[in-house]
Amino acid sequence: MRDRERAVTVNSGTFRTGQGQGALPRATRRELDKDNPCAACSVREMTVCAPLDEEEQRRLRAISSTLKLEPGRMVFEEGAPAEYVYNITSGAVSLSKSLADGRRQITGFLYPGDFLGLTHNVAYAYTAETLTHVCICRFPRKKFEEMLLALPQMEHRLLTIASNELATAQDQMLLLGRKTASERLASFLIGLIDRQAARGGAIDVIDLPMGRGEIADYLGLTIETVSRTFTKLKKAGAIALPDANSVHIIGADRLRDLASGG
Amino acid sequence: MRDRERAVTVNSGTFRTGQGQGALPRATRRELDKDNPCAACSVREMTVCAPLDEEEQRRLRAISSTLKLEPGRMVFEEGAPAEYVYNITSGAVSLSKSLADGRRQITGFLYPGDFLGLTHNVAYAYTAETLTHVCICRFPRKKFEEMLLALPQMEHRLLTIASNELATAQDQMLLLGRKTASERLASFLIGLIDRQAARGGAIDVIDLPMGRGEIADYLGLTIETVSRTFTKLKKAGAIALPDANSVHIIGADRLRDLASGG
DNA sequence: CGAGTCGTTGACGCGTTTCAAGTTCGGTGG
DNA sequence: CCACCGAACTTGAAACGCGTCAACGACTCG
Numbered sequence: 001m002r003d004r005e006r007a008v009t010v011n012s013g014t015f016r017t018g019q020g021q022g023a024l025p026r027a028t029r030r031e032l033d034k035d036n037p038c039a040a041c042s043v044r045e046m047t048v049c050a051p052l053d054e055e056e057q058r059r060l061r062a063i064s065s066t067l068k069l070e071p072g073r074m075v076f077e078e079g080a081p082a083e084y085v086y087n088i089t090s091g092a093v094s095l096s097k098s099l100a101d102g103r104r105q106i107t108g109f110l111y112p113g114d115f116l117g118l119t120h121n122v123a124y125a126y127t128a129e130t131l132t133h134v135c136i137c138r139f140p141r142k143k144f145e146e147m148l149l150a151l152p153q154m155e156h157r158l159l160t161i162a163s164n165e166l167a168t169a170q171d172q173m174l175l176l177g178r179k180t181a182s183e184r185l186a187s188f189l190i191g192l193i194d195r196q197a198a199r200g201g202a203i204d205v206i207d208l209p210m211g212r213g214e215i216a217d218y219l220g221l222t223i224e225t226v227s228r229t230f231t232k233l234k235k236a237g238a239i240a241l242p243d244a245n246s247v248h249i250i251g252a253d254r255l256r257d258l259a260s261g262g
Numbered sequence: 263m264r265d266r267e268r269a270v271t272v273n274s275g276t277f278r279t280g281q282g283q284g285a286l287p288r289a290t291r292r293e294l295d296k297d298n299p300c301a302a303c304s305v306r307e308m309t310v311c312a313p314l315d316e317e318e319q320r321r322l323r324a325i326s327s328t329l330k331l332e333p334g335r336m337v338f339e340e341g342a343p344a345e346y347v348y349n350i351t352s353g354a355v356s357l358s359k360s361l362a363d364g365r366r367q368i369t370g371f372l373y374p375g376d377f378l379g380l381t382h383n384v385a386y387a388y389t390a391e392t393l394t395h396v397c398i399c400r401f402p403r404k405k406f407e408e409m410l411l412a413l414p415q416m417e418h419r420l421l422t423i424a425s426n427e428l429a430t431a432q433d434q435m436l437l438l439g440r441k442t443a444s445e446r447l448a449s450f451l452i453g454l455i456d457r458q459a460a461r462g463g464a465i466d467v468i469d470l471p472m473g474r475g476e477i478a479d480y481l482g483l484t485i486e487t488v489s490r491t492f493t494k495l496k497k498a499g500a501i502a503l504p505d506a507n508s509v510h511i512i513g514a515d516r517l518r519d520l521a522s523g524g
Numbered sequence: 525c526g527a528g529t530c531g532t533t534g535a536c537g538c539g540t541t542t543c544a545a546g547t548t549c550g551g552t553g554g
Numbered sequence: 555c556c557a558c559c560g561a562a563c564t565t566g567a568a569a570c571g572c573g574t575c576a577a578c579g580a581c582t583c584g
Contacts, residue, residue, distance in 0.1 A: 099440060103440040156417060163380065163424060166428055170388060222541055506531060527582100529581085544568105546563105
């Protein structure tokens, strides 16, 4: 039942295969960070809720290495030994969990400044894949944890981060368990806008680094339903779609009402 | 659309009204902890991942007070000022978020030893309600946070807890976004069994402290679908239902296969 | 024994999924 | 410069799983 065989097919290109190859299906699309030379890929971008002090920066830099990844690459896979902790410098990453038959749930999209791979288990609990060109800082987990022992205020910040992520996860559970397709998409767009606004970005234009498939897997819908719902919101005058990866917010209030179940 | 008016009706008894009254709908059902006198309701039950040392116990006891609550009472409500942190000594509690029209999503069930109300925001992000008679330790949040500053290893444990909760939340997102009704119920039962087993309890009998409505709101289904799915699993020989609040696990392997999408 | 709550079951409806074409668009090569 | 190609997106029609509505039984309590 459901989209089993089909999902396997859809995902086989990037999900099931290893890390070094793949068709890079979205490699040529317009990138948010295409012009970012990523030369200064450094821990300076890592804020951990508040700017790092000199001591913290120094210690982090001492154990970090920098990676550049193309779109559609796996950073790490669910179940693999959790040997590194990562922090995104530029680009966007998806986190996902999958069932054996290929059904996939994206649990979050990460942007610059976000951590991934923070876990207290031996293995990663989810798969992380790049959506765009990504520049990322990598820390050996063991050294990272040793550092935390010496910097308790750093651990306090991580707790704040985890606490916020937990709140976001609970919002997403409400979305997945109880919202209609229109409400889900509206919530998604409002979430992106609010995130952008909090970082000082635009409040009425969104550039989507992910495709319809990723949005569908994030919202617990199918590609077709996401597409239909975009059209519906467009016809209702709440948004405009100059192209598939850009959204203009026209009726922000209407979207917010929708997102909260109005 | 959906179950709006209806859910409002269902919830109006306990959800919308305040803390001191209500019909206590499940007050007379068999309770897991009915015979627990709760006289020794103390921080001794609080393990925070590892047993507390003497210093920690002493400090916690100094700022804690004890509450006893009947079934169906609200501990705190989504949006209320987050003035206290709680730890359950006995009984079971549900955490939930709701939309304006009454649609509700339960994000978790808590048992003895679990914390609730841990947040880094000014307001609680969810509502906490008792499912059974509950004995609970309460700590003024401000004092609790002061204590954390002095006990960094305590904060480390809270980070471990938050990290585990986050992993559980991601599993639940996969459930809500991608699993069928049978898979959801199987996952729920397996989760309860594993939790019991980890605490040294039975591995084939579950006593459900929650009703069908709570299970439905946890699994993103309706009461009717939960009931039908219980019947389906019973007819398939995977479980037996001596009464509505007891489940005997007969085909644990079959349930596990179902839960993971087989 | 009547009233209320909770759980179960049946019939039907609907929103989303499934299946199947189309369409658009960027890249490629003639 | 344009035909061609594949990937991604869109759109339509039909199927289906779950929600909705309604009735009924089991149980508790006053």
